[in-house]
Amino acid sequence: MGWHGYYDSYCxxxxxxxxxxxxxxxRLRPAxxxxxxxxxAEVERIVAQLRGQWPEVKIVLRSDSGFCxxxxxx
Numbered sequence: 058m059g060w061h062g063y064y065d066s067y068c069x070x071x072x073x074x075x076x077x078x079x080x081x082x083x084r085l086r087p088a089x090x091x092x093x094x095x096x097x098a099e100v101e102r103i104v105a106q107l108r109g110q111w112p113e114v115k116i117v118l119r120s121d122s123g124f125c126x127x128x129x130x131x
Contacts, residue, residue: 059089072096074103092123100129 058067074082082099120129
């Protein structure tokens with residue numbers, strides 16, 4: 058658990074990654090990290106697994122709010 062200035066409290070910032078209504082990742086992170094912390098590693102892991110099964114599948118990444126970072130979009 059970490060301190061988050063916006064919420065003025067100790068809390069967690071969960072990271073959820075979905076494909077439609079299918080949950081692909083749920084990670085509980087301390088709020089002392091940035092909003093996008095560890096999201097790149099999780100997206101890379103999931104994309105590698107998808108590409109392993111379906112090499113030609115089109116993947117569209119939508120990142121909202123604090124997750125819209127250049128390293129994710131690239």
